[in-house]
Structures are given as structure tokens and as C-alpha cells.
Amino acid sequence: MLQALYKYHGRDTSKLILGSASLLVVINCVSSFQIYAMPTFDNLELRYTSKMNKPCPQWLRPSLAGLIGGIALPLTLAYPCFMWIVMKKPGRYSRSWCLNWILGVSGMVLSVLVVTAAIWIIVTKGIGVHFFKP
Structure with a gap:
């Protein structure tokens, strides 16, 4: 997912937005175990x-x-x-x-x-x- 984001929007999007999107993906992955444990x-x-x-x-x-x-x-x-x-x-x-x-x-x-x-x-x-x- 992040590869596609960087590939298609890496040149026209600010690094702050790309970094924020990457951080949100990491936070989602870290906290997803609770959903699967329900x-x-x-x-x-x-x-x-x-x-x-x-x-x-x-x-x-x-x-x-x-x-x-x-x-x-x-x-x-x-x-x-x-x-x-x-x-x-x-x-x-x-x-x-x-x-x-x-x-x-x-x-x-x-x-x-x-x-x-x-x-x-x-x-x-x-x-x-x-x-x-x-």
C-alpha cells in the first residue's frame, strides 16, 4: 500500500503528508491485533x-x-x-x-x-x- 502511495504520489505530494500516511499505517498495523482477538x-x-x-x-x-x-x-x-x-x-x-x-x-x-x-x-x-x- 505504501509502495503504491509513494510510486504514484511521491513527486506531487509533500513529505509531511506522505510521512503522516506512513505513520497512520504503522499505528493501524500495531493496534490491529485487538480486532482479531475479539x-x-x-x-x-x-x-x-x-x-x-x-x-x-x-x-x-x-x-x-x-x-x-x-x-x-x-x-x-x-x-x-x-x-x-x-x-x-x-x-x-x-x-x-x-x-x-x-x-x-x-x-x-x-x-x-x-x-x-x-x-x-x-x-x-x-x-x-x-x-x-x-
């Missing part, structure tokens, strides 16, 4: 309400959203950086190589922190699920 959230809530015969508590919704979001976070933050390095093969220790490594590792660290925090919240608040109850 069926998973709905399925988990359906299973919880059918097993417990009561509505899902409000604290459990953000906890599960954080857990699933943290698991899906590398798909939008880290993997594209590493794939770009593998596909484009920039010079080792070049500016783009370092930037992509820093962004990729930062995305992985952020993902681990979000998953750890979500698990911590679920453990401290507790979930009344009995896996081995017949």
Missing part, C-alpha cells in the same frame, strides 16, 4: 459464563485481554522487524539494522512484561475454576 475474547467469556452460570466479572475481562493481547503482541511489534532484517539483509550494525533489532527486542520484552502482568493479575485475583472436578 472472537477469542467472546469465546472465552461464553465458556466461562456457561460453566459458572453467572456473568463474567469485569476484572477478568481486562486480565484475559491483557494475556491474549500480550501473546499476540509480537505478531505486530517484533516479528515484522526481524522479518525485514532477514528479507532485506541490511549491513550488519548499520543504522536500519540496529533500529530494527532494537524495535524487535523491545517488542518481545514488552510482550513478556504484558503477559507476566496479566498472569500476575489473574493469579492474585484468582479464578474459581476446578479443572479436575467431575
